[in-house]
Amino acid sequence: MTDESEATAGVEKLSLQPEKLNETVKIDILLNAAGNAPIMKQRKWTVDWMKDISWVSKFIHKYLKLDPEEKxxxxxxQTFAPSPDQILKNLYECYGNQNKLSLHYSINQAWG
Amino acid sequence: MANDREVLKEVWDGKIPTKFIVDSEDIEVEAYFLLLPRVSYLSLVIEKIRKHFQRYIEKEDEIWFSYNNSIPLKFHIPIGVLYDLTGSEHPLPWQINVHFNKFPEDCLFKFPNKDVIESFFMNCLKEADFLKHKGQIVSQMQKKEHKQLFLGLQNDKFDQFWAVNRRLMESIEQENCFKYIPLRCYTDDCYSYSQKLICPLSEKGQRKTLKDLLKELSTPTLEAIGAKTHGVEVPLDAELQWLSETLSYPDNFLHLCLIYK
Structure with a gap:
């Protein structure tokens, strides 16, 4: 993960060369707390779009310094939980909005 | 709503003769044969397999499967898709290796019990409904109807499943089709699939066919020329809306294995 400065470059690449799958494309994700999950100070992150959902949850887990048993x-x-091996690229292509993919995280199951 | 009941039944009844084997240098382990429903998940048949191999395993061992001792088989991808991706070029029965240790945590997710696969399955349905009807149908359903969908799949009850599922297959009223087609396209690289927003209608309002879809999915360097699902090659002139209503897996997604030039 890097900070927000790389965001624009990533989006440009995305629209120009979608066929070059091996090239690292970065997208912006917005992480929103749901329920009584602790809030992240930095919500917007620029990430490699080939990363999967389990990677994102591990990242949040680490960032929030949660206990190992917390999930x-x-x-x-705010509708469905994507599969842990779903890659961000697929989610971005279907549910991305204004060049961002918005995700909600919670510590308990929120939208079952 | 799909009226092609015979096609639905045919898809539901698809089975793969499978031989489960254990590689062991120390003891001879008897193979286990099973007809696996294409539309089901390995998580839902694992208990039968565990029972057969019980005497060879310690209590805490975690069972997992691979094809050809090389490709771990995912618990949450429908069995028919796993077969079409791995074994379909070899003669039947489909041979699966059973493992009792060294669970590959880096590439396989654990589905320790039925609740986990049920929750995964329900989330697939919610996602599909979000694409088709903005999620309005699933959210209007009662909890027991959600349950009925999963139990129908788990217990191989076609009528029980379709009594509820037909509502998820209804078109949006004015459009006579879905908003988007829930679709996963598998490439040659095992398991990696792409998912895109695919509208069932063209800009001119005509119903799109598989041929149109393949054109949308092709890139200058990689041209998709066909697609396989449930073990059959789909005719190029089949309409996407019809395919979605009749050839989707119970998770309400079309799982297409793309064939490239």
Whole structure:
């Protein structure tokens, strides 16, 4: 993960060369706390779009310094939880909005 | 709503003769044969397999499966898709290796009990409904109807499943089709699939066919020329809306294995 400065470059690449799958493309993700999950100070992150959902939950887990037994649940559109091996690219292509993919995280199951 | 009941039944009844084997240098382990429903998940048949191999395993061992001792088989991808991706070029029965240790945690996710696969399955349905009807149908259903969908799949009850699922297959009223087609396209690289927003209608309002879809999915360097699902190659002129209503797996997604030039 890097900070927000790389965001624009990533999006440009995305629209120009979608066929070059091996090239690292970065997208912006927005991480929103749901329920009584602790809030992250930095919500917006620029990440490699080939990373999967389990990677994102591990990242949040580490960032929030949660106890090992606490679990992160991630949701799209506050509706469904994507599979742990779903890659961000697929979610971005279907549910991305204004060049961002918005995800909600909770410590308990929120939208079952 | 899909009226092609015979096609639905045919898809539901698809089975793969499978031989489960254990590689062991120390003891001879008897193979286990099973007809696996294409539309089901390995998580839902694992108990039968565990029972057969019980005497060879310690209590805490975690069972997992691989094809050809090389490709771990995912618990949450429908069995029919696993077969079409790995074994379909070899003569039947499909041979699966059973492992009792060294669970590959880096590439396989554990589905320790039925609740976990049920929750995964329900989330697939919610996602599919979000694409088709903005999620309005699943959210209007009662808890027991959600349960009925999963129990129908788990217990191989076609009528029980379809009594509820037909509502998820209804078109949006004015459009006579879905908003988007829930679709996962598998490439040659095992398991990696792409998912895109695919509209069932063209800009001119005409119903799109598989041929149109393949064109959308092709890139200058990689041209998709066909697609396989449930073990059959789909005719190029089949309409996407019809395919979605009749050839989707119970998770309400079309799982297409793409064939490239």
């Amino acid at each position: 992160i649940f991630l949701y799209i559109n």
